[in-house]
Amino acid sequence: MSPQVPRHSLYSLTDSSDCGPEKEEEEEPSRRLTPLENLTLDMCHNENTIKELTVGRRVGFYKVRGEIGCGNFSKVKLAFHALTKDKVAIKVLDKLRLDLQTQRMLSREISSMESLFHPNVVRLYEVVETPSRLYLVLEYAGGGDLHSRITSQGKISEPESKIVFAQILSAVKHMHDNNIIHRDLKAENVLFSCNACVKVADFGFSTRVSTNNQMLDTFCGSPPYAAPELFKDESYMGPPVDVWAMGVLLFFMVTGTMPFRADTVPRLRRCVLEGAYVLPIWVSAPCQRLIQGILKPEPSERYALDQMLGCEWLLPVEFFRPVPPTYRLNPMHLLESGPGRLNQEEEEVRVALQELGVTEEHILNNQSKNSRSPVTGIYRIILHRMQRNKGTERAPMITGVVKDPKRDSLRAYRNLRHTSKLCVLS
Template sequence: MSARQSRVSAMSDFNSTYSENDENKPPEKRLTAFEKLSRDLSNDQKCLKEITLGKRIAFYRIRGQLGTGNFSQVKMGIHALTREKVAIKILDKTKLDQKTQRLLSREISSMEKLHHPNVIRLYEVVETLAKLHMVMEYANGGELFNKISNEGKLPESEAKSVFAQVMAAVQHMHEHQIIHRDLKAENVFYAGTKLIKVGDFGFSTVSRPDQTLNTFCGSPPYAAPELFKDESYYGTYVDIWALGIMLYFMVTGIMPFRAETVGKLKKVILDGYYSIPMYLSEPCQDLIKSVLQQTPIDRLTVGKIIEHKWLENQEFPEALEEYNLNPALDDNGNLKDEEVQARNMLRELGINQDHIKQAHGKESRSCITGTYRIILHRLQKKKLGYYDILEQEQNHSSQNGNSGTKSTNSKNGKSKLCTIL
């Protein structure tokens, strides 16, 4: 297959639908944004060159690199129609074995099911012959791990807010029977000074509360004792243990279990001995002790952690409305306000009801769905006041002479939320 045929194949879900006969093509000035983009992706030499060089994929222009993983690299992208910044996780399919392919499939499936302010959102999946691209929410605040490593432990007042948001995210996951299996400070991200996102679902799986698992996943310093015993385990308890390790790290700046090798770390964790600094408040100490229990069933449940005295008066954000291209009617049989607005914005871009129907059933593997999700998520964040919060932070930063980050314009809805996976 030629390079051009590959490009055409990669864009088949919109090229075949929106190609036009030359004799019927309207003048340039009458093309909608969607029509112009679709035409350029098929015929414009600059666009085709960018695709060949890996600087563009489908509706996204690819920019600088954000991070790398064992099987992937993450780059920043810009959605050509909405101008929304996104994070694009790029995987080379030729290097993925069957196990990794299964994990990738689970990662996509898990992210499809989650709709929460504190969970990184999946917008679209774009697949070519050689690569798979996961287009996700983009944030520039960095990892919780790096913040603590560079600045030291968090004050308890700040740690409470961060941990409450993480707990809200994990509760949402478990309600959907999704076990993260890699909860750690490296997978918690700042989308603003006070806005937290949990990401990287590469080891996630679906598991009922009464169902056992047997695959060792995650980072050894966060691994529960039962993972080292070559026994089956319950996923929720493993996530809860990891939350206890994360909390300890947040408020002390160090890990409760430390060793030079994985073998020695295993022994330390199985022995179960660790010390809690006396400078921590009694409720904080009690919560750590109540979570880091050797016996899984003795650990506090997610619900009990949320109700714990240490987290009194903290906000636990609720799940967002699920978004899809199928009408989600309210009790009166009408579309919800955000969905009406999102569809109006799609029409302004030139995406009509016929286009939406053709995207039905493709879920994230449709450029129409991706555009819709980006627009709707932007509206949801605006409704929750996230843009106002971010704008206040930017203004405060500017007043203090810190111009290292560009300000966010809440009026035009441009987001600076992101993830580095």
């Protein structure tokens, strides 16, 4: 037997450094390389590509373009995948500048995004790590953020506010159903995709709780959106904090101003604790009642998400969509389902992966890595593109004016099943 020649590559898609013997390569001179093989070969031997990787103009399989945003600990850059050509946003963090607390926040951010799979939550495609930097490859939302939109164009009409708020509500309910508290809901973190679909972003302050009644004690988020209990330096429950921030968001959308304003944080704290705000008379009565039900200083008296879903103001909005299970974020799902068990969308994703050169062996060798795998990145990008093309991500519609709110208030619960000892209502 001829000896195998080990070849090591930083961008190898397998855990093994063993390749086939050189004799086998000589026996298949006519086989055309797949796009994936061409890319990995280029990244290992092309001088220009290696230089781009060294200076940061490439990150893994992504070609980096200009900066599109920045935060306290990171920069966000526009990029596109060299194989799929899809645009992405890359959050760049300098590992050498991250203290222990920031590292824990980053770990929670990745964990939270791995657990969420919702059309109104920004998707995490891949995590790329180098000795000095960490890169979070995220869904690119090209429509800007809610804060910039309101500050440049003014308040949003109530019909449009309903559509935006309904999507934020749907995203937050999905988070809380998965025991994840965002803790930094604000207009800057509400993004728009190119097709006007709302995307809740930035899970840097998020945390996972064992139950929604679990008490937390860390002040998080932006002071103008902070609930009264956060200013009291006491322990608090997570869901009511997110709900309060949603009330501030809704007020900002329909009026173009913030409910609590002050030039210093101590004065802002006093305004929030007093709970004093003024709603303009031109805001509709149903919208006023919703805001008043949310912005209650006492957390236990604040509206719950289910109450908001069934409120009169949102009744005309059809925004309920089935949420796919999170296991579909893992490409192993394609192999574990077996032949003939995939739906049409999943079959199209499998074929697209094959055309790029992603084989079953690639998927098997990258299992258990979650987002820290280029194979997972390719899979999630293609899966997301297929879903967008099929119209699964679009803004909800307003079906019309509800004539009898009391009678139609059960519409928000039409997917629930109610039981008692005597009967079943479905």
